[in-house]
Amino acid sequence: MSVLVRLGAVTKSYGAVEALRGVDLEIRAGDVLALCGDNGAGKSSLVKILSGAHAHDGGVFEIEGKAVRFASPQDALTRGIATIYQELAVAPRLSVAENVFLGSELVRTPLPFVSLLDKKRMRDEALGYLKRLGVDLGDATRPVERLSGGQRQAVAIARALRWDARVVIMDEPTAALGVAETKLVLDLIRRLKDEGRTVVLVSHNMADVVAVATRVAILKAGRKTVDRPVAGLDAAALAQMIVTGREAA
Amino acid sequence: MRSFLAKYATALAGLGVVIWFAATAPAFASAANFTLILKETSFLAILALGFALALVTAELDLSIAEVASLAAVVCGFLVHSGYPPALAIAAGLGVGAACGLANGFAVTVLNVPSLIATLGMAAIAKGLGFMLTQGVAFVGRWPADFTGLARGNFLGVPNLLWWLILASIFAYALVKWTRTGAHLVATGEAEEASRLAGIPTKRMKRLALLLTGLFAGATAVLLAASLSSAAPNMANDHFLYAIAAVLLGMTMFEPGRPNVPGTLVAAFTLKALGNGLILSGAPYYVQDIVLGAIIVGSVALSAGALGRAAFVKRLSFRTAQ
Ligand SMILES: Nc1ncnc2c1ncn2[C@@H]1O[C@H](COP(=O)(O)OP(=O)(O)OP(=O)(O)O)[C@@H](O)[C@H]1O
Ligand SMILES: [Mg+2]
Numbered sequence: 001m002s003v004l005v006r007l008g009a010v011t012k013s014y015g016a017v018e019a020l021r022g023v024d025l026e027i028r029a030g031d032v033l034a035l036c037g038d039n040g041a042g043k044s045s046l047v048k049i050l051s052g053a054h055a056h057d058g059g060v061f062e063i064e065g066k067a068v069r070f071a072s073p074q075d076a077l078t079r080g081i082a083t084i085y086q087e088l089a090v091a092p093r094l095s096v097a098e099n100v101f102l103g104s105e106l107v108r109t110p111l112p113f114v115s116l117l118d119k120k121r122m123r124d125e126a127l128g129y130l131k132r133l134g135v136d137l138g139d140a141t142r143p144v145e146r147l148s149g150g151q152r153q154a155v156a157i158a159r160a161l162r163w164d165a166r167v168v169i170m171d172e173p174t175a176a177l178g179v180a181e182t183k184l185v186l187d188l189i190r191r192l193k194d195e196g197r198t199v200v201l202v203s204h205n206m207a208d209v210v211a212v213a214t215r216v217a218i219l220k221a222g223r224k225t226v227d228r229p230v231a232g233l234d235a236a237a238l239a240q241m242i243v244t245g246r247e248a249a
Numbered sequence: 250m251r252s253f254l255a256k257y258a259t260a261l262a263g264l265g266v267v268i269w270f271a272a273t274a275p276a277f278a279s280a281a282n283f284t285l286i287l288k289e290t291s292f293l294a295i296l297a298l299g300f301a302l303a304l305v306t307a308e309l310d311l312s313i314a315e316v317a318s319l320a321a322v323v324c325g326f327l328v329h330s331g332y333p334p335a336l337a338i339a340a341g342l343g344v345g346a347a348c349g350l351a352n353g354f355a356v357t358v359l360n361v362p363s364l365i366a367t368l369g370m371a372a373i374a375k376g377l378g379f380m381l382t383q384g385v386a387f388v389g390r391w392p393a394d395f396t397g398l399a400r401g402n403f404l405g406v407p408n409l410l411w412w413l414i415l416a417s418i419f420a421y422a423l424v425k426w427t428r429t430g431a432h433l434v435a436t437g438e439a440e441e442a443s444r445l446a447g448i449p450t451k452r453m454k455r456l457a458l459l460l461t462g463l464f465a466g467a468t469a470v471l472l473a474a475s476l477s478s479a480a481p482n483m484a485n486d487h488f489l490y491a492i493a494a495v496l497l498g499m500t501m502f503e504p505g506r507p508n509v510p511g512t513l514v515a516a517f518t519l520k521a522l523g524n525g526l527i528l529s530g531a532p533y534y535v536q537d538i539v540l541g542a543i544i545v546g547s548v549a550l551s552a553g554a555l556g557r558a559a560f561v562k563r564l565s566f567r568t569a570q
Contacts, residue, residue: 051445053445072447073444073445073446073447074447074449077446077447083445085442085445088439088441088442088445089442090439090442091435091438091439091442091443092438092439093438093439093505093506094434094435094438094439098431098435102435102442102443102446102448103432103435103443103446103447103448104446104447105428105431107428115427115428116426116427117425117426117427117428117430117431159446
């Protein structure tokens with residue numbers, strides 16, 4: 001499989017805190033890559049670099065062989081990397097359609113030089129994206145805060161589809177969800193994979209990782225200590241690796 | 250029915266107030282008095298719409314009245330000194346816009362919370378206004394080219410009202426129909442989520458504060474034209490009224506969000522209320538007390554009805570991200 005994203009010896013510090021101490025990572029097309037590790041291991045820091053929220057301090061960051069340096073989330077989005085932050089995934093009081101098209105609204109030009117929001121098309125297409133994810137919300141004008149946690153994740157993922165993102169990164173998408181909602185989100189991830197998209201999943205839940213991931217990378221204290229296929233692993237073995245920072249014997 | 254009440258209860262209360270004064274206060278319901286109220290509403294509502302635009306992006310602009318006074322003084326000075334009205338008008342709008350730009354810079358570049366930044370701007374604008382006038386007002390027989398902006402009628406409707414209609418259409422169309430408007434709203438609703446979705450939230454805040462200043466400048470030009478005078482404190486009385494109009498407006502049409510129709514209805518209601526109180530013989534200070542109660546009551550109502558943190562957060566003291 002081709003390498004979409006490559007990080008080489010990437011470092012990131014917050015003042016005196018060295019969050020990433022030289023991480024190498026390859027994200028290959030079609031992977032569902034699980035990023036695991038204890039609290040403070042550096043997972044979110046890595047995600048923020050990939051998503052353009054923070055710039056890396058040192059090392060290389062390449063997309064399809066070309067070095068990049070993102071100055072803003074917009075840069076990452078236009079290069080095909082969309083990130084879904086659990087807390088910040090959606091604007092709660094905005095509608096489903098407004099959230100799906102947040103930052104990339106559709107317009108129509110009824111007159112030359114006059115461009116107006118195309119609300120009807122956004123409503124229809126928002127529902128279309130959600131259908132592709134197997135979620136039927138019926139009414140795209142509903143504020144997102146009235147949806148369940150899993151449905152909110154679906155809205156956020158629909159936005160990634162709207163951007164036609166090749167890589168969709170999710171930072172702990174199931175952290176606050178119950179059993180049924182977690183299943184919904186895992187199904188969404190499978191749909192993304194079936195569409196040929198690449199997924200990076202940050203998770204503390206080993207059962208989720210075993211259920212959907214194809215590959216797992218484990219961080220410990222700012223370094224990558226494990227990087228291997230998930231096949232053949234169970235949740236207990238994964239948990240063991242996170243604690244020891246080594247592949248189980 | 251419940252959702253109708255949630256959206257229009259306070260608007261209906263406003264209608265009730267108008268009917269009450271029409272029935273009880275002598276001369277309230279006359280055509281001349283209504284025209285007066287509408288004219289007064291025009292100044293107030295344009296200023297308030299500006300305040301609402303900043304609030305859409307979750308920023309407070311407490312400098313609107315002082316900025317309007319300063320813009321009026323600059324505009325009045327130029328008219329008074331015999332410069333062409335067009336130049337004076339441009340200067341008035343320019344002063345408003347410049348102050349708005351400075352507010353935007355302080356909030357998004359220096360990261361000063363808007364509550365503080367605009368309070369500082371208010372003091373600066375006030376000082377500059379007094380500096381320019383040395384504390385006295387410019388009064389005179391100004392050219393009709395200039396005063397005509399705010400006096401007279403067009404198609405039987407007072408010119409002032411036309412300006413308000415224009416300002417309202419502009420604000421409404423911007424916020425509801427354009428992509429920029431969607432980005433302004435998103436910035437106010439969820440700043441960080443919007444930024445992560447690629448919206449330039451700081452630029453949106455700068456734009457909103459710039460427009461707030463521009464609307465204050467427009468209010469100033471109209472005030473000066475209407476009164477044929479300019480004084481360094483001339484917009485002060487509109488300050489609390491404007492804030493009350495926006496907050497009361499947030500209880501109707503789109504509860505919890507600053508909105509154009511709500512601001513207009515609220516501005517008219519407040520001016521009708523003030524006028525009615527005076528005609529009923531209530532002492533002048535009653536207006537202030539009522540206004541204060543409306544400001545607090547509106548926010549309590551919006552926050553309570555919504556039961557959500559977002560609204561309160563919008564108004565709370567915090568730094569820009
Ligand atoms: N903005 C910040 N300022 C200072 N230190 C930070 C900041 N963000 C993260 N850190 C520190 O960097 C280290 C890595 O944090 P990071 O959030 O990447 O970990 P994580 O693996 O996502 O942890 P968790 O599982 O708890 O989400 C931690 O020591 C954390 O305290
Ligand atoms: Mg984290």
